[in-house]
Amino acid sequence: MTERAADGSIPVLDHGFVRLDGVMADDLSVVNAARVSFARRKLELDDSDAGLVGFLMRERHGSPFEHNAFRFHVRCPIFVAREWFRHRIGSFNEFSMRYAEAKDEFYVPAVEDVRTQVGKPGSYTFEQVSPELAASTRAELEASYLAAFGTYQRLVEQGIAREVARAVLPVGIYTEFYWTVNARALMNFVSLRNAESAQREIRRFAEAVEELFAEQMPITHAAFAGNSRTAP
Amino acid sequence: MTERAADGSIPVLDHGFVRLDGVMADDLSVVNAARVSFARRKLELDDSDAGLVGFLMRERHGSPFEHNAFRFHVRCPIFVAREWFRHRIGSFNEFSMRYAEAKDEFYVPAVEDVRTQVGKPGSYTFEQVSPELAASTRAELEASYLAAFGTYQRLVEQGIAREVARAVLPVGIYTEFYWTVNARALMNFVSLRNAESAQREIRRFAEAVEELFAEQMPITHAAFAGNSRTAP
Amino acid sequence: MTERAADGSIPVLDHGFVRLDGVMADDLSVVNAARVSFARRKLELDDSDAGLVGFLMRERHGSPFEHNAFRFHVRCPIFVAREWFRHRIGSFNEFSMRYAEAKDEFYVPAVEDVRTQVGKPGSYTFEQVSPELAASTRAELEASYLAAFGTYQRLVEQGIAREVARAVLPVGIYTEFYWTVNARALMNFVSLRNAESAQREIRRFAEAVEELFAEQMPITHAAFAGNSRTAP
Amino acid sequence: MTERAADGSIPVLDHGFVRLDGVMADDLSVVNAARVSFARRKLELDDSDAGLVGFLMRERHGSPFEHNAFRFHVRCPIFVAREWFRHRIGSFNEFSMRYAEAKDEFYVPAVEDVRTQVGKPGSYTFEQVSPELAASTRAELEASYLAAFGTYQRLVEQGIAREVARAVLPVGIYTEFYWTVNARALMNFVSLRNAESAQREIRRFAEAVEELFAEQMPITHAAFAGNSRTAP
Numbered sequence: 042m043t044e045r046a047a048d049g050s051i052p053v054l055d056h057g058f059v060r061l062d063g064v065m066a067d068d069l070s071v072v073n074a075a076r077v078s079f080a081r082r083k084l085e086l087d088d089s090d091a092g093l094v095g096f097l098m099r100e101r102h103g104s105p106f107e108h109n110a111f112r113f114h115v116r117c118p119i120f121v122a123r124e125w126f127r128h129r130i131g132s133f134n135e136f137s138m139r140y141a142e143a144k145d146e147f148y149v150p151a152v153e154d155v156r157t158q159v160g161k162p163g164s165y166t167f168e169q170v171s172p173e174l175a176a177s178t179r180a181e182l183e184a185s186y187l188a189a190f191g192t193y194q195r196l197v198e199q200g201i202a203r204e205v206a207r208a209v210l211p212v213g214i215y216t217e218f219y220w221t222v223n224a225r226a227l228m229n230f231v232s233l234r235n236a237e238s239a240q241r242e243i244r245r246f247a248e249a250v251e252e253l254f255a256e257q258m259p260i261t262h263a264a265f266a267g268n269s270r271t272a273p
Numbered sequence: 274m275t276e277r278a279a280d281g282s283i284p285v286l287d288h289g290f291v292r293l294d295g296v297m298a299d300d301l302s303v304v305n306a307a308r309v310s311f312a313r314r315k316l317e318l319d320d321s322d323a324g325l326v327g328f329l330m331r332e333r334h335g336s337p338f339e340h341n342a343f344r345f346h347v348r349c350p351i352f353v354a355r356e357w358f359r360h361r362i363g364s365f366n367e368f369s370m371r372y373a374e375a376k377d378e379f380y381v382p383a384v385e386d387v388r389t390q391v392g393k394p395g396s397y398t399f400e401q402v403s404p405e406l407a408a409s410t411r412a413e414l415e416a417s418y419l420a421a422f423g424t425y426q427r428l429v430e431q432g433i434a435r436e437v438a439r440a441v442l443p444v445g446i447y448t449e450f451y452w453t454v455n456a457r458a459l460m461n462f463v464s465l466r467n468a469e470s471a472q473r474e475i476r477r478f479a480e481a482v483e484e485l486f487a488e489q490m491p492i493t494h495a496a497f498a499g500n501s502r503t504a505p
Numbered sequence: 506m507t508e509r510a511a512d513g514s515i516p517v518l519d520h521g522f523v524r525l526d527g528v529m530a531d532d533l534s535v536v537n538a539a540r541v542s543f544a545r546r547k548l549e550l551d552d553s554d555a556g557l558v559g560f561l562m563r564e565r566h567g568s569p570f571e572h573n574a575f576r577f578h579v580r581c582p583i584f585v586a587r588e589w590f591r592h593r594i595g596s597f598n599e600f601s602m603r604y605a606e607a608k609d610e611f612y613v614p615a616v617e618d619v620r621t622q623v624g625k626p627g628s629y630t631f632e633q634v635s636p637e638l639a640a641s642t643r644a645e646l647e648a649s650y651l652a653a654f655g656t657y658q659r660l661v662e663q664g665i666a667r668e669v670a671r672a673v674l675p676v677g678i679y680t681e682f683y684w685t686v687n688a689r690a691l692m693n694f695v696s697l698r699n700a701e702s703a704q705r706e707i708r709r710f711a712e713a714v715e716e717l718f719a720e721q722m723p724i725t726h727a728a729f730a731g732n733s734r735t736a737p
Numbered sequence: 738m739t740e741r742a743a744d745g746s747i748p749v750l751d752h753g754f755v756r757l758d759g760v761m762a763d764d765l766s767v768v769n770a771a772r773v774s775f776a777r778r779k780l781e782l783d784d785s786d787a788g789l790v791g792f793l794m795r796e797r798h799g800s801p802f803e804h805n806a807f808r809f810h811v812r813c814p815i816f817v818a819r820e821w822f823r824h825r826i827g828s829f830n831e832f833s834m835r836y837a838e839a840k841d842e843f844y845v846p847a848v849e850d851v852r853t854q855v856g857k858p859g860s861y862t863f864e865q866v867s868p869e870l871a872a873s874t875r876a877e878l879e880a881s882y883l884a885a886f887g888t889y890q891r892l893v894e895q896g897i898a899r900e901v902a903r904a905v906l907p908v909g910i911y912t913e914f915y916w917t918v919n920a921r922a923l924m925n926f927v928s929l930r931n932a933e934s935a936q937r938e939i940r941r942f943a944e945a946v947e948e949l950f951a952e953q954m955p956i957t958h959a960a961f962a963g964n965s966r967t968a969p
Contacts, residue, residue, distance in 0.1 A: 062305075065297035065342050073294075074366040074451050079373045082346075101697075104591075107364035108453040110297050110342030114309075120834075120904060123815075127568075129825040132339035132455065134306040138816075139936060141311045148904055158898040167898055178897055185888040185905040192881040201874055202854040202863055204936050208816060208844055209881040213904030219306050221340040221455070223364065233565070240835060240900050333929070336823075351587075352602075352672060359800075361593040370584075371704060380672055390666040399666055410665055417656040417673040424649040433642055434622040434631055436704050440584060440612055441649040445672030465797075472603060472668050526769075529761035529806050537758075538830040538915050543837045546810075571828035572917040574761050574806030578773075596803035596919065598770040605775045683770050685804040687828065687917070 043252055050114070051249040054242060056146045056215050057117045059249035066109035066224060068094065068260040074105035091260050098264040103273035106225040106261065113220045113250065118148040120212040121243045128230050131222035139204040143193060146215040147186040149179050154241060167241070186211060227254055228265050228272035236270075275484055282346070283481040286474060288378045288447050289349045291481035293489075298341035298456060300326065300492040306337035323492050330496040335505040338457040338493065345452045345482065350380040352444040353475045360462050363454035370439040375425060378447040379418040381411050386473060399473070418443060459486055460497050460504035468502075507716055514578070515713040518706060520610045520679050521581045523713035530573035530688065532558065532724040538569035555724050562728040567737040570689040570725065577684045577714065582612040584676040585707045592694050595686035603668040607657060610679040611650040613643050618705060631705070650675060691718055692729050692736035700734075739948055746810070747945040750938060752842045752911050753813045755945035757953075762805035762920065764790065764956040770801035787956050794960040799969040802921040802957065809916045809946065814844040816908040817939045824926050827918035835900040839889060842911040843882040845875050850937060863937070882907060923950055924961050924968035932966075 043051050050060030072090045073082050075097055083090075097105055117125070126133055150156075155175035156167040170178070189209050196206035222230070227250065233239065235247035255262035265272070275283050282292030304322045305314050307329055315322075329337055349357070358365055382388075387407035388399040402410070421441050428438035454462070459482065465471065467479035487494035497504070507515050514524030536554045537546050539561055547554075561569055581589070590597055614620075619639035620631040634642070653673050660670035686694070691714065697703065699711035719726035729736070739747050746756035768786045769778050771793055779786075793801055813821070822829055846852075851871035852863040866874070885905045892902035918926070923946065929935065931943035951958035961968070 063297050063302060063340070065295050065344065070295060070344065077346075077366050077449060077451055078369040080368050080376070080449055100702075104364060104366050108295070108344050108366070108451055110453070110455075112297065112302065112340050114314075118904065119819075119908065123819065123822075126819075126822055127829070132336060133823070134309050134336050134340070136312050137310040144312070150901060154901075156898050156901060157896040158900070165898075170896065174895060174897075178892060178895070178901075181888055181892060182905060185885055188884055189881055189905075189907060192877055196874060196877060199870060199874070200853045200866065201870075202852050202861075204854070205846060205850075205852060205874075208814065208909030209878060209885075209907045211885060211905045211907050212815065217309060217312055219309055219340055221342070223342075223453070238564075332934075350672065351676065355583075355587065355590075358587075358590055359597070365591070382669060386669075388666050388669060389664040390668070397666075402664065406663060406665075410660060410663070410669075413656055413660060414673060417653055420652055421649055421673075421675060424645055428642060428645060431638060431642070432621040432634065433638075434620050434629075436622070437614060437618075437620060437642075440582065440677030441646060441653075441675045443653060443673045443675050444583065470796075527761050527766065527804070529759050529808065534759060534808065541810075541830050541913060541915055542833040544832050544840070544913055568828060568830050572759070572808050572830070572915055574917070574919075576761065576766065576804050578778075596800060598773050598800050598804070600776050601774040608776070681773060681776055683773055683804055685806070685919070687806075 043249065051252065053117070053245045053249050054148060055151070056148070057246065058115070059246055059253065060114040061111065061253045062114045062219065063112035064110070064257055066111060066257040068258050070108045071097065071105045071258075071261055074108045075102065086260070091263070094260050095264045095267065098268045098273050101273045103225050106228070106273060107223045109224050109258070111222055111224070111227060111254065111257070113222075113253075114217075115220055115246065116215055116217045117246055118213050118242065119216050121246060122216050122218065123212070124234070124240070124243050125220070125246070128226065130226035130229070131220060133218055133220055135218035136216050138207040138210070142197065142203060143190075143207060143210055143214065145190045147183070147211065148213045148215065148242070149182050152176070152179070155179065182213065186213060224254065224258055224261060225272060232270050232272045275481065283484065285349070285477045285481050287381060287383070289478065290347070291478055291485065292346040293343065293485045294346045294451065295344035296342070296489055298343060298489040300490050302340045303329070303337045303490070303493055306340045307334065318492070323495070326492050327496045327499065330500045330505045333505045335457050338460070338505060339455045341456050341490070343454055343456070343459060343486065343489070345454075345485075346449075347452055347478065348447055348449045349478055350445050350474065351448050353478060354448050354450065355444070356466070356472070356475050357452070357478075360458065362458035362461070363452060365450055365452055367450035368448050370442070371436040374429065374435060375439060375442055375446065377422045379415070379443070380445045380447065380474070381414050384408070384411070387411065414445065418445060456486065456490055456493060457504060464502050464504045507713065515716065517581070517709045517713050519613060519615070521710065522579070523710055523717065524578040525575065525717045526578045526683065527576035528574070528721055530575060530721040532722050534572045535561070535569045535722070535725055538572045539566065550724070555727070558724050559728045559731065562732045562737045565737045567689050570692070570737060571687045573688050573722070575686055575688070575691060575718065575721070577686075577717075579684055579710065580679055580681045581710055582677050582706065583680050585710060586680050586682065587676070588698070588704070588707050589684070592690065594690035594693070595684060597682055597684055599682035600680050602671040602674070606661065606667060607671060607674055607678065609654045611647070611675065612677045612679065612706070613646050616640070616643070619643065646677065650677060688718065688722055688725060689736065696734050696736045739945065747948065749813070749941045749945050750844060751847070752844070753942065754811070755942055755949065756810040757807065757949045758810045758915065759808035760806070760953055762807060762953040764954050766804045767793070767801045767954075767957055770804045771798065782956070787959070790956050791960045791963065794964045794969045797969045799921050802924070802969060803919045805920050805954070807918055807920070807923060807950065807953070809918075809949075810913075811916055811942065812911055812913045813942055814909050814938065815912050817942060818912050818914065819908070820930070820936070820939050821916070821942075824922065826922035826925070827916060829914055829916055831914035832912050834903040834906070838893065838899060839903060839906055839910065841886045843907065844909045844911065844938070845878050848872070848875070851875065878909065882909060920950065920954055920957060921968065928966050928968045
């Protein structure tokens with residue numbers, strides 16, 4: 042298990058986190074949703090149920106995995122949030138740079154995450170760059186962030202509306218949101234975002250999401266893992 | 274509060290019920306979802322929050338009402354379920370007459386619910402019929418149900434596949450399902466189905482849903498009621 | 506190609522049909538939706554595009570398949586419509602037995618479709634029954650339909666509201682609806698309903714849907730077929 | 738009617754546009770979707786239909802407005818796109834700064850759009866600033882954009898992966914996407930985004946969307962306008 046902060050959140054990247062803010066989830070609800078087909082209901086899981094959950098996953102009977110909910114509180118860079126919000130089955134509320142003043146928290150990749158891309162779209166691979174290039178890149182990113190934020194602050198001080206001034210803020214700035222989602226949509230998210238083809242930064246967040254999911258629904262998570270991580 | 278069965282379910286019509294099978298819901302989550310716009314979070318509600326919830330409802334800021342979930346277990350006639358399943362934001366798993374054998378439970382309206390329609394489509398009103406007509410109608414319904422179920426059983430006994438034999442079963446037969454839904458979609462359901470224009474039978478179920486909702490999210494429910502029962 | 510009626514509809518079962526009522530669909534829109542990733546746009550397909558469409562299908566890049574729409578007009582038995590309406594990504598408007606009087610059109614399976622089930626839930630197979638049993642089953646179904654419809658008519662004549670009287674009508678009665686759907690959701694429908702595990706009756710409708718889809722988007726359909734009929 | 742470019746697109750802001758790339762829409766489909774309740778169908782609109790469309794709008798019978806589709810091609814700043822993509826009923830494919838290199842097109846507000854905010858969240862109003870402040874703000878924005886883009890280019894030239902380098906690019910940069918949506922979801926978008934409370938920049942795009950919608954479905958648009966611009 043990843044180390045947790047005092048409030049139970051999992052730290053991700055330099056200033057981000059994923060925190061499970063509320064949950065209604067267990068493997069029993071999957072089994073009972075499936076068994077309502079026969080008008081049967083269990084009060085506790087038994088040994089046969091892992092087999093049933095695996096069957097549902099494999100045969101793409103997806104709806105029994107929807108009778109649960111996870112509410113996450115997330116802080117991540119905007120470029121990560123933009124990929125995240127493409128997942129339409131679920132609910133979002135996000136920090137607003139129209140209503141509130143931006144904070145100067147920006148994503149600077151760790152040295153080992155400063156990378157170069159090799160290959161073609163659809164099949165890129167990434168390699169770590171030299172320590173020197175990593176260092177200078179980190180310095181460039183920071184300087185650029187600092188300059189942009191300076192402009193933002195100056196414009197706001199001069200009375201320019203926040204919604205106008207924010208146009209200079211980079212997609213590397215951190216934002217924050219709530220995300221409420223069921224296990225079926227969560228598995229779809231994880232299958233696409235905790236994956237080789239995903240950008241490394243969202244992948245780190247998807248790993249944290251998957252870890253919190255696996256704790257709540259271990260049998261469902263095992264069935265997902267055993268199904269080539271394909272969502273039902 | 275409506276009387277409850279031992280398992281907490283609310284009886285509806287002659288053989289139906291609505292039971293809250295699981296829940297992750299409170300008014301605090303609405304407030305926090307709204308306040309994330311300013312990156313602020315509360316651990317408890319205070320006096321100002323009813324005002325905020327009312328504002329969100331009135332201004333149709335609907336997304337803060339989505340960070341919660343209600344899982345209902347419902348038994349109702351098929352003609353009610355058919356209207357219910359038209360609500361696409363939410364999850365359903367239902368009893369299957371392909372997989373399981375049908376049970377002989379059918380809806381016979383109480384005497385005071387045997388009614389005639391007056392007026393035009395879009396503005397029908399309904400009036401109770403005479404005691405004699407009510408009685409004969411109830412008898413006709415029962416006889417028709419019994420005959421259809423007899424045919425069904427005979428065909429199944431002769432080896433006809435259940436999925437074929439069920440074609441004779443009436444839409445007045447009871448079915449059973451799980452429904453998982455968030456408060457925003459629930460309010461939409463209630464606004465349309467616990468309403469004058471809704472068929473009386475689904476309205477009874479929508480009343481039970483609304484009662485269980487109001488218990489979990491009293492401030493949100495009060496704001497909904499105060500907003501002409503219009504969902505945000 | 507299946508034979509078509511004068512209005513272009515494909516007849517299905519004894520009284521049903523699928524008719525393409527409107528369409529905005531071609532393979533080019535798939536290619537352009539994918540190519541917007543690179544801010545490129547084509548005015549015509551070329552030879553490389555089948556490969557791109559196949560890649561998108563295989564890699565589950567589903568969203569490029571959503572920029573199109575099919576509007577179908579369908580008549581089918583209620584038990585088929587009930588399975589159909591479980592597909593939530595799409596739009597439905599259906600005949601109402603609250604507003605209008607029911608018509609006496611019922612599904613009676615052809616002799617070769619009167620069947621018995623063998624095996625267990627999840628892996629049933631079906632076999633044709635003897636000609637005698639097929640004939641008697643068809644007669645039983647018809648008699649049951651006729652009796653139920655007689656009750657319905659009698660109650661309506663006596664002034665009982667249509668929405669009450671309809672409770673006796675069987676799920677084998679025909680209904681009618683519009684369904685508007687994009688190719689991604691359509692392929693999901695076809696993958697589940699034009700399949701071994703689907704009930705034969707909805708399968709016939711799904712075959713008609715698939716045929717009309719393949720005519721509009723032949724490259725996409727070929728990629729779907731080549732991807733084990735798995736929707737992206 | 739707004740002036741159009743040669744390809745039919747409506748120019749918006751300094752480098753943006755909205756172009757209707759494909760459409761399946763007319764008022765007749767609304768009427769027929771509603772009339773299927775009675776199993777009736779028209780081949781042409783007549784005088785009574787505006788009344789029916791108005792009734793559906795007013796009574797929130799929303800589903801008849803879903804049997805159509807608009808495919809838009811849009812270019813807008815990222816901060817506009819971020820608001821746009823919050824509308825989940827609809828389909829998006831967007832330019833990718835992971836796959837392709839960013840282009841140096843940035844949003845600089847026209848002099849009259851450089852504004853200050855007055856009042857409180859939820860009820861801000863905006864006022865034009867002095868010509869001097871407008872000019873200096875525009876210059877500051879341009880300089881900040883230029884510096885950020887310079888950093889981006891330098892990093893990419895040094896071999897840093899595009900998906901990393903893009904972190905410095907501002908939300909004022911232009912992006913491009915396809916959006917496919919039905920009239921019901923489109924009206925919801927327009928009601929929220931072509932509105933006083935919306936940010937001025939997305940409002941300009943929503944005006945263009947509304948204009949193209951009104952051309953295709955004039956009766957529906959008139960009913961929407963007559964219903965306080967509330968979507969059904």
